[in-house]
Structures are given as C-alpha cells and as structure tokens.
Amino acid sequence: MLQFDRVTLPEETESLRRDVRQFLADNAEHLERPNSDFSTGHDPAFSRKLGSQGWIGMTWPKQYGGSERSFFDRYVVTEELLAAGAPVSAHWIADRQSGNLILGVGTDEQKARYLPPIARGESYFSIGMSEPNSGSDLASVRTRAERVEGGWLINGTKLWSTDAHRNHFMIALVRTEPPSENRHAGFSQIIVDLHKDGVNIRPIRNMAGGEDFNEVVFEDVLVPEDRVVGEPGNGWKQVTSELAYERSGPERFLSGFRVFVELVRAAGPDPEPALAAAIGRIAAHIATLRRMSISVAGMLEGGKSPEVEAALVKGLGNDFEKLLPEIARLAADDSIAAAARFGRFRESLRDTLLLSPSFTIRGGTREILRGVIARGLGLR
Amino acid sequence: MTDTMLTDAAERMFADLCDKAMLDAAEDGAFPSALWNTVAESGFHQLAMPDSGVSLGDAFAVVGIAGRHALPLPLAETLLANRWLAGSDGLATIGQVQDGWIVDAPWGRAADRILGLDAERGACVVVELGEGVQVREGANLAGEPRDAVALPDGAEWLPLLEPAYAYLALARAVASAGCLARVLELTLQYAGEREQFGRAISRFQAIQHSLAVMAGEVAAAGRAADAAVDALDGDRLELEVAVAKARVGEAAGVVAEIAHQVHGAMGFTHEHQLHHFTRRAWAWRDEFGNETHWQRRLGRHLAAGGADGLWAFIATRG
Ligand SMILES: Cc1cc2nc3c(=O)[nH]c(=O)nc-3n(C[C@H](O)[C@H](O)[C@H](O)COP(=O)(O)OP(=O)(O)OC[C@H]3O[C@@H](n4cnc5c(N)ncnc54)[C@H](O)[C@@H]3O)c2cc1C
Numbered sequence: 033m034l035q036f037d038r039v040t041l042p043e044e045t046e047s048l049r050r051d052v053r054q055f056l057a058d059n060a061e062h063l064e065r066p067n068s069d070f071s072t073g074h075d076p077a078f079s080r081k082l083g084s085q086g087w088i089g090m091t092w093p094k095q096y097g098g099s100e101r102s103f104f105d106r107y108v109v110t111e112e113l114l115a116a117g118a119p120v121s122a123h124w125i126a127d128r129q130s131g132n133l134i135l136g137v138g139t140d141e142q143k144a145r146y147l148p149p150i151a152r153g154e155s156y157f158s159i160g161m162s163e164p165n166s167g168s169d170l171a172s173v174r175t176r177a178e179r180v181e182g183g184w185l186i187n188g189t190k191l192w193s194t195d196a197h198r199n200h201f202m203i204a205l206v207r208t209e210p211p212s213e214n215r216h217a218g219f220s221q222i223i224v225d226l227h228k229d230g231v232n233i234r235p236i237r238n239m240a241g242g243e244d245f246n247e248v249v250f251e252d253v254l255v256p257e258d259r260v261v262g263e264p265g266n267g268w269k270q271v272t273s274e275l276a277y278e279r280s281g282p283e284r285f286l287s288g289f290r291v292f293v294e295l296v297r298a299a300g301p302d303p304e305p306a307l308a309a310a311i312g313r314i315a316a317h318i319a320t321l322r323r324m325s326i327s328v329a330g331m332l333e334g335g336k337s338p339e340v341e342a343a344l345v346k347g348l349g350n351d352f353e354k355l356l357p358e359i360a361r362l363a364a365d366d367s368i369a370a371a372a373r374f375g376r377f378r379e380s381l382r383d384t385l386l387l388s389p390s391f392t393i394r395g396g397t398r399e400i401l402r403g404v405i406a407r408g409l410g411l412r
Numbered sequence: 413m414t415d416t417m418l419t420d421a422a423e424r425m426f427a428d429l430c431d432k433a434m435l436d437a438a439e440d441g442a443f444p445s446a447l448w449n450t451v452a453e454s455g456f457h458q459l460a461m462p463d464s465g466v467s468l469g470d471a472f473a474v475v476g477i478a479g480r481h482a483l484p485l486p487l488a489e490t491l492l493a494n495r496w497l498a499g500s501d502g503l504a505t506i507g508q509v510q511d512g513w514i515v516d517a518p519w520g521r522a523a524d525r526i527l528g529l530d531a532e533r534g535a536c537v538v539v540e541l542g543e544g545v546q547v548r549e550g551a552n553l554a555g556e557p558r559d560a561v562a563l564p565d566g567a568e569w570l571p572l573l574e575p576a577y578a579y580l581a582l583a584r585a586v587a588s589a590g591c592l593a594r595v596l597e598l599t600l601q602y603a604g605e606r607e608q609f610g611r612a613i614s615r616f617q618a619i620q621h622s623l624a625v626m627a628g629e630v631a632a633a634g635r636a637a638d639a640a641v642d643a644l645d646g647d648r649l650e651l652e653v654a655v656a657k658a659r660v661g662e663a664a665g666v667v668a669e670i671a672h673q674v675h676g677a678m679g680f681t682h683e684h685q686l687h688h689f690t691r692r693a694w695a696w697r698d699e700f701g702n703e704t705h706w707q708r709r710l711g712r713h714l715a716a717g718g719a720d721g722l723w724a725f726i727a728t729r730g
Pocket residue numbers: 158159160161162163166167168169191192193194195245390393394395396397398399400
C-alpha cells in the first residue's frame with residue numbers, strides 16, 4: 033500500500049528559509065508575475081542571482097559547483113521561490129532534471145563541462161521527449177541518431193520543448209537502434225547545443241498568449257561523439273528513473289498560489305462566511321499536499337525511489353491546481369463596487385485560469401498518472 | 413514515533429472482534445457489552461489518562477484503528493472523558509449541552525457517566541447515569557447511538573482545561589481516515605474478485621482510474637489527520653484540526669462515492685459490509701463541525717493574518 037510517512041523538515045532548513053525570504057525581499061523587482069507557474073517566467077538575471085547564492089544544483093558535489101546540501105534544503109528553496117511567484121523557468125529544468133541526469137550517469141568530462149555553469153545560473157536546459165506522434169506513449173519516439181564518422185547524426189522533430197528558443201541545451205530522447213521486440217530498448221539521451229548544432233526552432237504560441245514551447249526540427253544535425261549521456265541504448269531506463277524527482281515537487285501544486293494570495297489580500301481581515309470558507313478550503317488542500325510532497329522528499333532523501341507516491345502527489349496536486357481558481361472565482365465578490373479591491377486578484381485569476389489546462393497534461397497527463405497509481409495498487 | 417506495540421495490539425483485537433454480526437447488532441441499538449469488557453480489560457479506555465504512560469498521540473492512533481474497524485464503542489469519548497475527569501473510570505461518554513439536555517452522546521444509554529460540553533462557555537458538566545436520569549435514544553446516519561440525557565437541576569459546571577471540541581473533531585478526523593483506508597482495501601479486493609465480460613473489473617481502465625482517485629483521497633486524509641495529531645503539543649492545534657477535519661471530510665465524500673460505484677448493487681445491500689464504513693465516513697464528516705465549519709475557522713484566521721502571512725502559515729517544518 034502507498035506510504036506517506038510523517039516527515040519533519042530538519043531544523044537547519046529554517047535559517048535557509050529566512051535567507052531565501054530576505055533574498056526575495058531584496059529582489060522584489062523580479063517578482064511582478066501574477067502566477068506561480070514554474071515554467072512561464074524566464075529571467076536569466078534572476079537565475080544568475082540565485083546561482084551566486086548557491087541555490088542551483090545545491091545537492092551536487094562542490095567539485096561541480098554544487099554545495100552538497102540536502103534534498104530538504106533544495107525543497108525549501110524551490111517552494112519559497114514558487115510561493116513568491118519568482119521567475120524560475122530559465123534554470124528550472126537544468127536544476128531539477130538535466131543536471132541530476134548528468135551527475136548520475138554522465139562522464140567526468142561531461143560533469144566538469146556542464147554542471148558548473150548550470151549551478152552558476154548561466155546555463156539552461158530543455159527537455160526533448162515529446163514529438164508530433166509521441167506524447168503519452170513516449171516509447172513511440174522516432175527521432176533517431178545514427179553513429180557516423182565524427183559523432184551522431186540526428187533526424188526528426190521534437191515538439192512542445194519548453195524554452196528551447198531561450199535555453200542553451202536540450203537533452204533529447206532519440207532512437208540509436210532500430211525498433212525491436214522490446215519497445216523500450218534502443219533509446220539514448222543526447223545533449224544538443226540549441227544554438228550551435230544547427231537545429232531549427234519554431235516557437236508555438238499557447239492559448240494564454242505566451243510563446244514558451246517550441247517545435248524543434250533536426251535535419252542531419254551532427255553532434256560530437258561525447259554528447260551521449262549514459263550508456264547508449266539505456267535511455268529509457270534513464271528517463272524513467274528520475275520520475276520521482278520530477279513529479280513530486282512543490283511545482284505540482286503551487287502553480288496557482290498567487291491567486292490564493294491575491295484572494296486573501298482582496299478579502300481583507302474579516303471576510304464574509306462563504307469567502308472565509310473558500311480561503312480555508314484552499315489552505316487545507318495546500319497544507320496537506322505540501323506535507324505529502326515532503327513525505328516523498330523524505331523518501332528520496334532516504335535513498336528510496338517512490339515513483340507511485342510521486343505520481344499520486346502530482347495527480348492530486350495538478351487536479352487541485354485546477355480546482356483552486358474555480359473555488360476562488362466563485363468566492364470572490366464580483367460586484368462592480370469591489371472592482372478595485374479585487375483588481376489584482378482578477379488579473380492573477382485570469383492568468384492562472386488560462387494556463388490551467390496545461391497543469392494536468394505536462395510532465396505526464398492525469399490519465400497516465402492514474403495508470404501509474406493503479407499499477408502501484410496492484411491492479412495491472 | 414507511534415508506539416507500534418500498542419497499535420498492533422489494537423489492530424489485532426479490533427480486527428478479531430468487530431465482525432459484521434456485531435456491527436449489525438450494535439446498529440440495532442444493543443450495547444456490545446462483551447466487546448466493551450474485552451476492550452476495558454486491556455485498558456484501552458484509559459489510554460489518554462495523564463498517567464497512562466501512553467502519549468496522547470498514540471491514544472489517537474488507537475482511535476484511528478477503531479475507525480478502521482468501525483468499532484461500535486464510544487472509544488474516543490471514553491478516552492477523553494476519563495482523561496478530563498479525575499478518578500473517572502468505566503464507560504464515559506461526551507455530549508453537548510443544548511437547551512437543558514446533553515445531546516449527541518454516543519451510547520449515552522449504556523454509559524456510567526456523561527460529560528456535557530459547552531464549548532462556547534469553555535465549561536462542562538458531569539452527570540452520573542443511573543436511576544431517574546432521563547435518556548432519549550437517537551442515532552446518526554450510520555446507526556451509531558447518539559443519545560440525549562436530561563441535564564439535572566443544579567448541575568455543577570467545571571472549567572475545560574483542554575480544547576475539548578477540537579480534540580473531538582480530531583478524533584473524528586482520525587477515525588475517518590482509518591475508516592477510509594479500510595474502504596479502499598475493501599474496494600480493491602472487490603474489484604479484483606468481481607468478474608464481468610470475462611475478467612476482473614479491476615482490469616478496466618475506468619475502474620482503475622476511479623481507484624487511483626480514491627487512493628489519492630485516502631492518502632491525503634491520512635496525511636492530514638497525522639499532521640493534526642502531531643500538532644497536539646504545539647500552539648496551533650485548532651488550526652491543524654481545521655485543516656484535517658476539512659480535508660478528511662472532503663475525502664470522505666469522494667471515497668464513499670467511488671467505493672459504492674465500484675461495488676455495484678452488491679455494495680447497496682445491507683448484507684454487504686461496505687455500508688458500515690461508508691455510512692460512518694458520511695456521518696463523521698458532520699460531527700464536531702463539518703467541512704464548512706472548519707474551513708471558515710481557518711479562513712478567518714488566515715484572512716486576519718493577511719495575505720503576506722499566508723505562506724508562512726503553510727510553510728511549517730512538520
Ligand atoms: C505547457 C506544456 C509544456 C510542455 N513541455 C514539454 C517539454 O519541455 N518537453 C517535452 O518533451 N514535452 C513537453 N510537453 C509535452 C507533454 O509531455 C505532453 O503533452 C504529454 O506527455 C501528453 O502528450 P500529448 O499532449 O501528446 O497528449 P496525448 O498523449 O495525445 O493524450 C491526449 C489525451 O489522451 C489521454 N491518453 C493518452 N494515452 C492514454 C492511455 N493509455 N489511457 C488513457 N488515456 C490516455 C491523455 O491522458 C490525454 O488526456 C509539454 C506540454 C505542455 C502542455
């Protein structure tokens with residue numbers, strides 16, 4: 033059965049939390065966004081400031097620019113940033129995912145080359161998994177890399193690659209062997225330099241008006257031999273082994289947190305009963321999701337790989353992220369008289385509502401997560 | 413750390429004794445004396461007494477196990493009344509003072525004494541039950557006795573030393589979380605056994621997804637209840653109870669709904685045991701403050717603290 037242990041953040045995280053709050057107060061000019069979505073605020077200047085604080089790649093060895101902090105420390109930093117609506121998307125994927133992958137299975141040379149600039153907040157990565165015909169069914173990926181004289185020749189198209197037009201690198205999941213009986217065999221992960229390797233990047237406007245995700249086309253793109261991360265052919269295992277990290281973090285339930293803050297601000301100190309109840313309802317959900325998420329962080333810190341629990345936190349968190357704007361919308365005073373008081377709230381609500389369809393799609397759809405949970409329950 | 417020797421013993425005893433026949437009889441209004449005697453002989457009714465050697469959190473853990481098995485005794489009430497009334501032993505229950513009565517007292521008809529709470533006044537009265545005390549029998553929608561006892565003239569009021577209402581709300585939240593975990597187990601088992609279209613219904617994706625949703629709600633309920641128990645010694649118990657009671661209450665509705673859907677007509681029969689648990693989950697949502705009650709309590713506190721204090725409230729260590 034699924035396990036969500038009582039986990040208490042270590043005492044030392046408190047002083048770190050104070051430092052992050054002070055840092056945010058000192059850098060308020062970066063905090064003007066109306067939402068807390070981790071993937072919509074790309075601000076290299078802010079990422080560099082975080083890097084110089086030692087708050088990117090903080091669990092990594094010092095040798096590679098990290099500060100050898102615990103996973104709990106990282107948790108505290110990330111949740112403080114999200115709750116404040118900080119623009120974290122530039123370094124987010126490199127910090128959460130790409131850097132860990134390189135650290136885990138990369139060569140010493142790759143670690144030395146890629147990790148320190150990530151930790152400084154200067155080098156940003158995108159995820160290249162999805163394709164036009166491969167979404168949930170990731171194993172149907174067709175982009176292929178062929179071993180040729182002088183490296184790997186890549187052909188194919190990646191889709192929905194967030195920030196590929198702004199970031200420096202993509203780690204692409206590609207076929208390095210033709211499909212076989214075992215549909216999970218023959219994949220590799222390859223680092224692509226999005227500026228130098230000659231890929232074709234086309235931003236795709238989303239329904240909220242942003243241009244964050246992209247189509248990335250590879251036509252005979254040649255990358256050097258040493259760009260494969262980990263064992264060639266071992267790509268599937270590598271992409272699935274990091275899922276617990278990707279799925280259980282605070283970004284999976286805090287995307288709408290600014291809506292909540294603005295709702296409380298507009299409500300004033302003595303709201304009418306229905307509005308007070310809405311505030312309490314949202315708080316009860318967030319407080320509980322956060323504790324579940326920290327339970328998973330505790331398991332990760334303890335060296336376990338709680339994939340099912342992580343999928344459950346993401347699924348529950350994403351559904352709640354969609355519910356939050358609905359609860360808030362119906363609780364807020366929509367009279368013209370309240371227009372000024374609820375002005376910032378409405379801006380935040382509009383922004384988050386427009387982003388909300390993506391919450392239960394990106395990083396594994398609701399349906400795919402439910403499948404993972406069902407497997408964990410022994411149903412398949 | 414939970415005392416696992418204690419909780420294992422409770423789990424074994426309640427699993428052993430709470431069968432369907434016993435639940436049916438209790439819901440028909442007959443006090444299960446034999447069950448009570450066994451529980452009392454083991455000292456479970458004294459777990460929360462100040463000198464019991466057991467932490468209050470562990471006493472609540474036992475209440476959760478009682479919820480898991482729908483134990484047809486007023487265990488939480490007895491635990492807390494014996495804690496609050498020096499020298500009290502035996503079957504004690506708790507109700508709320510209202511218009512000259514102590515109402516909604518679990519098994520008032522069978523208790524040795526009853527504590528009447530007036531949470532607003534911060535006070536309580538104690539009535540020794542016996543000859544001449546008027547008792548009006550009633551029940552909640554799970555068929556659990558909820559009796560009213562007439563308040564005698566000149567009853568003596570005592571101050572409440574602990575947040576009694578919050579403790580009782582917490583007891584319901586903890587018991588519900590245990591009960592919901594059981595509902596999930598029953599439903600997983602049924603889905604694996606029931607066959608239609610030539611295979612177990614657990615093979616159908618629609619059923620799998622419903623069960624996944626249920627598992628999420630059960631996990632959330634358990635985590636929320638645990639966190640409130642952990643807050644027993646802190647200075648924000650009432651607010652953590654608000655989080656737990658509100659969150660567990662929401663979970664109860666979803667879990668009961670899915671459980672019945674997956675069980676089909678069988679789960680709608682009286683003969684099947686599912687309803688003993690789902691009806692309790694429904695009933696307990698409304699006892700000691702429903703979701704709205706606690707959401708408001710929490711919401712008012714947060715609004716008074718202002719938008720900039722919101723995150724600080726949520727970002728606790730534990
Ligand atoms: C904002 C945003 C940013 C993204 N960023 C990136 C990125 O940076 N890099 C990247 O690689 N990808 C990215 N993605 C893509 C994302 O990973 C995919 O959208 C996701 O995996 C789902 O794939 P799809 O959109 O093709 O939907 P599909 O897989 O076509 O699914 C459509 C619907 O069918 C359902 N479905 C599919 N299979 C099943 C099944 N077996 N059982 C039941 N239902 C099923 C799905 O749940 C969904 O409801 C991003 C997506 C979004 C929205």
